[in-house]
Amino acid sequence: MIKGIVIVLLIILLASVFAPVLSSHGPEEVNLDELKQPPSLHHPLGTDNKGRDILSRVLYGGRISLSVALVAAVVSMSIGLLVGLVSGYAGGKTDTFVMLIVDFILAFPSLLLAIGISVILPPGIYTVMIAIASVGWASFARLVRGHVLSSREAPFVEAARAIGCSSWRILFVHLLPQCVPLVIVMMGLKLGGYILTEASLSFLGLGAQPPMPSWGSMVSANRIFIMAAPWMVIFPGLAIAVTALCFNMLGDGLRDRYGLEIKG
């Protein structure tokens, strides 16, 4: 099951990476002779209102959607891991304070918070990454902190302390590797959501700016043509849905396989 999903994800990833090789047309190549063409051999997913090839745009759009979600996930994970480790190990007031911030962030509707952040900064893909990561790190921090808290008094930590390891060494050499599987599973669980958040922010016009294609902005720009040319909306949306679905299933699968109790 997991193998199958990984293969599908790899295909999606490779298709985006090799978009220039795979696509027959440029993503921003306007062709006024072929406006709103339905799917055909020449344009497998049809063309849009400017005669641009939808397949090429979906392939190029994947680069943006995937890289934004992946970068946001890695940044969230790194910040969350670091904060969670320090907070859980330090305990006391530091821990209380950090967890207060974490609870505060988790208490907000995430998309509204992300919208708020993307409004302050100029729209673009980096803003979306920042918006997702500045909300996302909190759940990683809470997870890692919980784990550190429970293994802080474990015999192997005590042993490390007894032979004179510094706190930093205990944190990064002894405790960090323990948290890695946890955060990787968490990343799998979160990536599907990040894909959707990126798509939503792009849909709202806060993400990648035209003519740069991203899946969310394609659905947004094309939705007025849904009656005349439904393929313009269906395929980019399908790309979002399939990618998000694969990540969600991967996350669920990994969690169940390693018997980890993580709430998505």
Add this chain to the structure above:
Amino acid sequence: MVTFSLTKALPGDPALSMVGERASPEVIESIRRELNTDKSFLVQYMGYVKLLLKGEFGRSYYSNRKVSEDIAAKFPNTLLLALGAMLIAVPAGLLLGFLCAVKRGTVIDRGISSLSVIGLSLPVFWSGLLIMLFFSLKMKILPPSGMGDIRFLVMPSLTLALPALATLTRISRTTLIDLFGMPYVRTARAKGLTERRVKFIHVLKNALIPLVTVIGLDFGSYLNGAVLTETIFGWDGIGRFAMEGIIKRDYPVIMGCIIVGTTVYVLINLVVDIIYHYLDPRVRLYAGND
């Protein structure tokens, strides 16, 4: 904790009030002065907090109408939409979750579980468009967008309900499966109660407690989804209002909507906490021990 979030949520992110500075670079200085954006950041922020304390969000840069009045007029529409979505998501989600838990491991369970993962992965704005395509353009039974009688409510509520329905199905499934393994269920069975009585009366009653939390928290997802759903279906609520604000870079509108949205969300969390307290005696017990 909740009060802290509340007081924090009300004045909004300090940085948010800074956006006024970037809003109108090409607009003449006089307008800037009128909007107070030529003042320092701190002065602007204090001014905004003062406004907020009076229950105001300032005026829209475009319509020059009071944002608070517009929000007050549009909020009931969003509430109606959210309630409509809840009416679909809650009974259906509980039922499907229950079905999965009872028929655990069967084709029914696997089928519904897979559907719920799919439901979680669909972008709201896309599933909304597909629903629109199907019901109003192919079947021609529902109006595509706008406001009016109950027929206009069906598609946006359905769209908004989908992700919540999926979440609720998943959570009620795991909750019920956990509960089926509890010692008290074994006791009930050992007493010779019928399987139906055990499942429907004993387990379901206990399952309601965690599920109330989920249902309450889902309200947040409705607020998230409302921005997208209302835009697609031309529903005149605060979600669409926020979206229009974003397109026009109308900062008082965006901030007003975000602040109202988060405040409502935090308030709902508070209410859920209180309900939880009453439903589950264990919570009260632990709180007393602290």
